[in-house]
Amino acid sequence: MLREYVAAMSISSGLLLVCSGVVIPSDRLPRVVEVLSNGLPLTNALRGFRAAFAGASLGAIASDVALELLIAVAYLVAGALAFILLTDAARTSGSLELTEA
16 A cells, blocks of 8 residues: 555656646646646745746735635645544544555
């Protein structure tokens, strides 16, 4: 089970780095990937940081920062809900295993 988890994490981490704009700016990616990347963590923050380093004012990057905060809250809520659901399932089954034996 651990090997599949590590492989999935490696692949997803690589995709997040490529699609979020860390390696290639998201506006240079294909249009479909660019649209999907706007919902990923870091994408909008990187856009704002790049603009700030280029000399943009705080008002110019405020929308990027606000959108990044909104996405962070959405991921926080989703993570908290997943945690609650998994802990409830563990309490009822008496196990932390996610697969049926």
